[in-house]
Amino acid sequence: MNILLTGGTGYIGSHAAIALKEAGHNIVIQDNFSNSSPLVLNRLALILGEEVPFIEGDIRNTNLVKAILQEFSVDAVMHFAGLKSVGESVLEPLKYYENNVLGSLSLLRAMKESNVKKIVFSSSATVYGIPRYLPINEAHPLKPVNPYGRTKLQVEQILEDEAECDALLKVVNLRYFNPVGAHKSGLIGEEPRGMPNNLMPFIARVAGGKLKELHIYGDDYDTFDGTGVRDYIHVMDLAEGHVAALNYLPHSSGFETFNLGTGDGCSVLQMIEVYRKASGREIPFRIVGRRQGDISSCYAAPNKANQILLWSAKLSLFEMCMSSWSFQEQLVN
């Protein structure tokens, strides 16, 4: 198939680009570089042995998106483009609604006018809000607790409404848990601008000596060692989940949601220990107070994706940390 990846030079999109190419699909990327670098395109070319067709631009430019869909005879869209910082979304909600919701509306309009009927959407476990039970399945109530999460839920609802009225539209809505790690080449990975907010890129910088110590946000949670528990999933497993979603799209009944996670919880202290072993570096840390808005535990019930998409996460925590470290070392050198 011919696939458009919006936001395809970003962290998850760039890894999905590799998996899609390896599965034999043709791809084209559109990105405005608001949170990525043109260097990613050179890295992708090195990994894939060929240049990836790329158009720079914002998905809110509907005419540009239409032109891309038509020029590249796009069959399906993978919609990664979006802003993703929870903290920033609290400080600048309008920026998030404008980018994530208006951006998605513009993309859907362009698809409608170009007769493109397949889309895979990058949603997030954030839409579930505070877990009412664990593991979280797709039927869990949806109550996001920040503007970022609400933009994701609104786009899900728009997609569901659109699929309801257009019987030909097929939507696979993927709710990611905590993607981490990097491609085995060490050439692409997660490289947040400024100070990292998330655990794994923070640990990577401490291991690489760029930051002095990790602050652990609380060791008094109701978990086995007191630190927060999450469902970390290797970004290449997630990328394979997109290939599986694409294969499933023609069979989808309209709008369908799948959790993409491992189903296993890992604590902050466990992650530090695995990273220490994988990198051979010490990870100094200090326990500080809880981070506002944090939850104790969150992990997926991935059974629906296992059974229907015929996909499951395969890579271990050690492989997540090893690949993150290979990428970090390449940045340090």
Ligand code: NAD
């Ligand atoms: P990322 O920031 O690395 O990638 C997003 C890409 O989209 C960036 O390259 C950015 O420049 C581009 N972009 C943003 N707005 C755009 C616009 N209006 N027009 C064109 N390009 C635009 O983020 P990521 O981690 O790769 O996440 C991809 C998607 O997955 C996002 O929608 C995010 O909300 C979702 N998601 C991410 C996580 C995570 O932990 N990384 C978890 C759940 C869901």
Ligand code: UDP
């Ligand atoms: N965390 C931490 N120190 C950090 C960043 C994160 O202790 O510098 C903890 C956080 O409290 C949570 C876990 O690591 O328990 C995962 O946090 P992250 O922000 O990566 O994911 P999210 O909380 O959004 O699922």
